[in-house]
Amino acid sequence: MKKIAVCGKGGVGKTTFTSLLCYALAEQGREVYAIDADVNPTLAEALGFSPEEAAEITPIIEMKELIEERTGAKTGEYGSYFKTNPAVKDIPERFSRKIGNINFLMMGAMRGADQGCACAENAMLKALVTHLILKEKETVVMDMVAGTEHMGRGTAKGVDLLFLVVEPGMRSIKAAKEIRKMSRDLGIESQYVIGNKIRSPADEEYLRNQMPDFSFAGFLSKDDGVISAEQQGRALYETSPEMRETIKVIVSGVGL
Numbered sequence: 001m002k003k004i005a006v007c008g009k010g011g012v013g014k015t016t017f018t019s020l021l022c023y024a025l026a027e028q029g030r031e032v033y034a035i036d037a038d039v040n041p042t043l044a045e046a047l048g049f050s051p052e053e054a055a056e057i058t059p060i061i062e063m064k065e066l067i068e069e070r071t072g073a074k075t076g077e078y079g080s081y082f083k084t085n086p087a088v089k090d091i092p093e094r095f096s097r098k099i100g101n102i103n104f105l106m107m108g109a110m111r112g113a114d115q116g117c118a119c120a121e122n123a124m125l126k127a128l129v130t131h132l133i134l135k136e137k138e139t140v141v142m143d144m145v146a147g148t149e150h151m152g153r154g155t156a157k158g159v160d161l162l163f164l165v166v167e168p169g170m171r172s173i174k175a176a177k178e179i180r181k182m183s184r185d186l187g188i189e190s191q192y193v194i195g196n197k198i199r200s201p202a203d204e205e206y207l208r209n210q211m212p213d214f215s216f217a218g219f220l221s222k223d224d225g226v227i228s229a230e231q232q233g234r235a236l237y238e239t240s241p242e243m244r245e246t247i248k249v250i251v252s253g254v255g256l
């Protein structure tokens, strides 16, 4: 019964971590709704869908046509639609694909340079997340767009738990600090850091020293297995017993 968002600077490993988290939660018997909220979506592949399967999924943004058709509500009024029809199970089938207990949905692919900002997508996601009513065993996990923009727009409103992914470098730490500040303003109290691409205990220590007032949920090693899984088109959770064990410890450590 949780809505979880995974945030951080571009390229830190949000998608990699999100895929592991979804599998670990699904293995506990939860019904997981994995939402790729990134405008450059890659979560489908990280979960182990083939590029062909991923291409068949209708992006959530196209729900707007459905919403307008059913309710007459226009862009910006999605909230009222989700109030009247708020269960995840009500989301029509063409918007999702399933692997085991993981239901995958995506916001929408990157727009062309001349197609404007992603305000409509953000409004849509915000409405969806704010108004979704989850059943006891249902969990939503969102792989967010890089950086802080979505926080500024309040897309992550309605989220219960935020994971901030960082790597051992100043830039991702700076982004995490900004995201935390914004997310606190949105009322998201539960926030944990995941240190990714860790090469040695010194990397862990560096992160802990640079972020003394953050709660660390755990650390993921820098591992060639991540690239191998990508190349094979398989889920990292399936290919790496080490990552599987690490994520399980993280999940139980934060009480999920």
Ligand SMILES: Nc1ncnc2c1ncn2[C@@H]1O[C@H](COP(=O)(O)OP(=O)(O)OP(=O)(O)O)[C@@H](O)[C@H]1O
Binding pocket: 008, 009, 010, 011, 012, 013, 014, 015, 016, 017, 038, 040, 042, 145, 146, 196, 197, 198, 220, 221, 222, 223, 224, 226, 227, 230
């Ligand atoms: N623990 C790791 N060990 C080795 N490589 C990793 C690890 N985590 C992520 N990577 C690699 O780093 C790159 C970025 O990872 P990923 O796509 O998960 O990050 P992201 O934060 O979701 O990126 P984006 O902001 O572009 O969506 C990928 O090529 C991935 O293979």
